[in-house]
Amino acid sequence: MSLERLIIKDFRNLADCDLTLSDGFNYLIGDNGSGKTSVLEAIHFLGHGRSFRSHLTKRVIRHEQEALFVHGKIHQADQSPLPVGITKRRDGVTEVKIAGQTNQKLAQLAQIVPMQLITPEGFELLTGGPKFRRSFIDWGVFYLHPEFYNAWSRLTRLTKQRNAQLKRATQYREVAYWDAELALLCEQIDAWRRDYVEAVTARAAEICHAFLPDFEIRLSYYRGWDKESEYRQLLADNFERDCQLGYTVSGAHKADLRIKIGAIPVEDVLSRGQLKLMVCALRLAQGLHLTEKTGKQCLYLIDDFASELDSQKRGLLAQSLAQTGAQVFISAINEAQIGEMSSENGKMFYVENGKITAG
Numbered sequence: 569m570s571l572e573r574l575i576i577k578d579f580r581n582l583a584d585c586d587l588t589l590s591d592g593f594n595y596l597i598g599d600n601g602s603g604k605t606s607v608l609e610a611i612h613f614l615g616h617g618r619s620f621r622s623h624l625t626k627r628v629i630r631h632e633q634e635a636l637f638v639h640g641k642i643h644q645a646d647q648s649p650l651p652v653g654i655t656k657r658r659d660g661v662t663e664v665k666i667a668g669q670t671n672q673k674l675a676q677l678a679q680i681v682p683m684q685l686i687t688p689e690g691f692e693l694l695t696g697g698p699k700f701r702r703s704f705i706d707w708g709v710f711y712l713h714p715e716f717y718n719a720w721s722r723l724t725r726l727t728k729q730r731n732a733q734l735k736r737a738t739q740y741r742e743v744a745y746w747d748a749e750l751a752l753l754c755e756q757i758d759a760w761r762r763d764y765v766e767a768v769t770a771r772a773a774e775i776c777h778a779f780l781p782d783f784e785i786r787l788s789y790y791r792g793w794d795k796e797s798e799y800r801q802l803l804a805d806n807f808e809r810d811c812q813l814g815y816t817v818s819g820a821h822k823a824d825l826r827i828k829i830g831a832i833p834v835e836d837v838l839s840r841g842q843l844k845l846m847v848c849a850l851r852l853a854q855g856l857h858l859t860e861k862t863g864k865q866c867l868y869l870i871d872d873f874a875s876e877l878d879s880q881k882r883g884l885l886a887q888s889l890a891q892t893g894a895q896v897f898i899s900a901i902n903e904a905q906i907g908e909m910s911s912e913n914g915k916m917f918y919v920e921n922g923k924i925t926a927g
């Protein structure tokens with residue numbers, strides 16, 4: 569799967585761009601503020617219906633315009649190209665179009681265009697709170713188990729309702745109503761996540777070994793409640809504590825992936841460049857695992873490729889990306905920063921004041 573053509577309208581400073589892409593590497597070269605990250609953000613928007621930089625759509629729509637529009641023509645092996653598009657208006661209305669059909673769901677669009685984003689802020693995966701690692705795990709589970717999305721949405725809704733009730737309840741039976749279903753969902757989600765983490769960490773360990781040979785990195789999954797307890801029983805046992813705090817303390821909504829070197833969290837051991845390599849290793853492992861299990865290829869969006877990495881590490885990363893066979897989008901300030909990649913088949917795009925010319 570790759571994007572053959574990309575049309576972007578009124579997205580940040582990009583007024584109107586129409587790009588014919590390489591199914592290998594696509595380089596976005598331009599000065600600060602030219603619009604490189606905006607191109608990556610637009611591609612990400614196509615796959616997620618939201619920006620990775622702002623929760624406010626009005627910040628993303630080009631100044632003084634009513635709506636943004638991103639359209640992609642997707643190449644699929646042995647099939648005719650699939651057109652997909654998203655429009656987001658200033659009033660918040662989103663329209664998703666897939667193969668000419670309007671009113672399609674964002675989750676469906678995400679299934680069609682899986683993508684991995686690597687930005688200079690991407691350290692959050694290692695240094696931020698558990699929610700970043702939960703979404704790392706859930707990215708993979710989403711693509712492997714079509715039922716995950718509904719189960720996860722239902723879990724989120726039930727947990728909210730239970731938490732609201734906890735604030736009023738005086739006896740366990742007043743919240744018990746939610747707990748049977750909550751327990752089933754948590755156990756199912758936990759089983760999917762556990763299997764996924766086991767498989768993807770085996771792959772990630774191999775890549776980490778190539779990227780960071782001096783470190784023995786250990787990844788362990790925490791399901792959100794202790795190993796010994798049966799979740800349904802735990803909810804009953806924790807009732808008083810949950811009531812005092814006003815929310816459900818344990819559960820799949822608290823899952824995490826603990827990443828350590830020896831007994832120390834990685835962020836206390838690795839340098840910034842090493843952290844970036846570790847994030848790349850984890851994301852590459854996810855893409856490779858997805859392809860192995862489903863045959864789907866994910867796109868890689870890499871913003872400010874050169875930041876934090878020396879020339880040897882850039883070469884290593886370029887080589888690993890090329891080996892995935894995936895379509896890759898890379899932004900850099902100038903061509904010298906991507907010198908290590910010039911041997912990789914690709915297409916240059918020069919970005920200047922929101923206008924893009926193919927090289």
Ligand SMILES: Nc1ncnc2c1ncn2[C@@H]1O[C@H](COP(=O)(O)OP(=O)(O)OP(=O)(O)O)[C@@H](O)[C@H]1O
Pocket residue numbers: 579580581582598599600601602603604605606607626627628629630631901
């Ligand atoms: N809603 C908007 N409408 C128009 N322009 C915007 C909007 N939001 C941001 N911009 C402008 O878009 C430009 C492009 O920003 P972008 O972050 O894509 O640049 P960049 O090429 O990635 O730069 P850098 O190399 O510094 O990361 C900036 O000048 C920014 O001020």
Ligand SMILES: [Mg+2]
Pocket residue numbers: 604605606871872
């Ligand atoms: Mg940028």
